[in-house]
Amino acid sequence: MLKITKFLVKNSVNSTPSKSYSIAAVAQRKIDIFRTNEQNPLKHNPSQSAQFYKIDPEVRKQLFQHGGIPKSFDIQTKTFAETCLMIREPALDVINCMNRIDYSKPPVKFVLYGDKGVGKSLTLAHLIHHAYESGHFVVHVPWVGQWMRSCKEYSNSESKEGYVDLNIDAAAWLHHIKVQNAHFLSKPEFVTSQTYQWSKREATEKGASLVELIDHGINRIKYACDTITALAEEIKVLSKSGVCKTFVAIDGYNAFFYPYTRVFTEKKERVAPAKITITEGFLNLTKTDWNNAVCVLTVDEIAIAEEDHKSPLPRYLLGKEGFEHLDPFVPIQVTSYNPKEFVSCMEYYRERKWVQPVAGMDEELAFISGSNPYKLMNLCAPL
Structure with a gap:
């Protein structure tokens, strides 16, 4: 495992993108190939870095209908009448590592980190699409912060x-995983390895299909x-x-380890994430006691209950407990656009008639936004 980790760290993304060329210099090259004709993420490579690719509407509906x-950005995709993601170096680095790791070993864990708004969630979306096309069973949590900060009920x-x-959030997530993996769950080998006794009269027998298990949680919401x-354990067994x-993708993973949430007990005391039952299954999936899997997690400042953050680094956001739970993991920094990516993004906006070509506008927008x-x-929205 140590050799694998060393290899991955050596081949992971450079923490600081090259700034050896400016926005103006890139623009002068008249880069108009901001799109790629290669829509299959399995074939994405560094030569397509900074280019946009289009996700098929049916694939998007299956993978991201319930979040992700x-x-x-979702509002923008509806305005543009298409869902296009930029192919960026952090995603390419993770894809490169996924193609090389030994799946017979414990799961390699990648942690995407970076400042707010740099594109961690969209990088994760690109990787989910890649995992789906490469035949992984996808376990995707769109945003842990929603559970810990604004759950529907408790x-x-x-x-x-x-x-x-x-339970309402849990049932919604069960529907999400059922839709994402419909092509897997219809196979006869996806069955339970043990009997689950829910009450004196209700049980999911050993050998029942995973669809039956998931449907039980959706229909009997008190057991969601x-x-x-139970589903997390069955996925590990399979x-x-x-x-x-299996491809585990969790956005805002650090929210599982923040000292408290905005969920309260009957005595009006804040509940710790560890005391929320939905937490157990996802922490189980990020342990090292199984194989044939890979985990890609994001840590984000806005995922925690109180935005008193001081650093976007994994050690700070995960805390001692979260850091030790994931260790060893491969940190992948997601940064603001480099000049090539910035120009590509502006060209895409122009093609969609979102902004008009104005002399000097790119440099001004790059300065004001910091290429974030x-x-x-947001700056281009009213232009």
């Missing part, structure tokens, strides 16, 4: 004393959180037995 595309757990259930815990390869993708998108 940031709301502000109640005391009936199965674990002192714990809190987020416990169903996620991966270890070689039935499938989110800030640039």
Whole structure:
């Protein structure tokens, strides 16, 4: 495992993109090939860096219908009548490593980190698309912060004393994984390895299909959180037995380790993430006691309950407990646009008639936004 980690660190993305060329210098080259005709992420390579590729609407519907595309970017895709993602170095580095790692070993864990708005969630979306096309079973959590900060409802757990259930959110997530992996779940080998007794009258028998297990959590919402815990264990069993390869993608993973949430007990006390039953299954999936899998996680300042952050680095956001839980992992920094990416983005906006070509505008926008993708998108919106 140590040799693999050393290899991955050596081949991971450089923490500081090259600034040896300016926005103006790149623009003078008249880079008009800001799109690639290669829509299959399995064939993406460094020669297509900074180019946009289009996700098929049916694939997007299956993978991101219930989350995974940031709301502000989702609005833009509807305006542009297409979903295009930029092929960036962090995603290419992870893809390169995924093509080389030994899946018989414990799962390699990648942690995407960086300042707010640099594109961590969209990088993760690119990797989810790649994993889907390469035949991985996808376990995707669109945004942990939503559960910990603005869950739909919560109640005391009936199965674990002192714990809190987020059953509506849990049932919604079960529907999400069912849609994403419909092509897998229809196969006869995706069955449970043990019997799950929910009550005196209700049970999911050993050998039942995973669809039956998932549907039980959706239809009997009081058991949704416990169903996620059971499903996580079944996915590990299937991966270890070689039935499938698993791709775990969790956005805002550090929210699992923040000291408290915005969920309260009956005594109006804040509940720690560890006391929320939905947490157990996803922490189980990021352990090193299984194989035939890879984990890509993001840590984000806005995922935690209170935005008193001081650093975007994984060690700070994960805290001691989270850092030790993931260790060893490969940190992948996502940065603001380099000059090539900035020009490519502006050319794409012009092609979509989102901005008009004005002399000196690119340099001014680059300065004001700091080449931050989110800030640039907001600045261009009213232009």
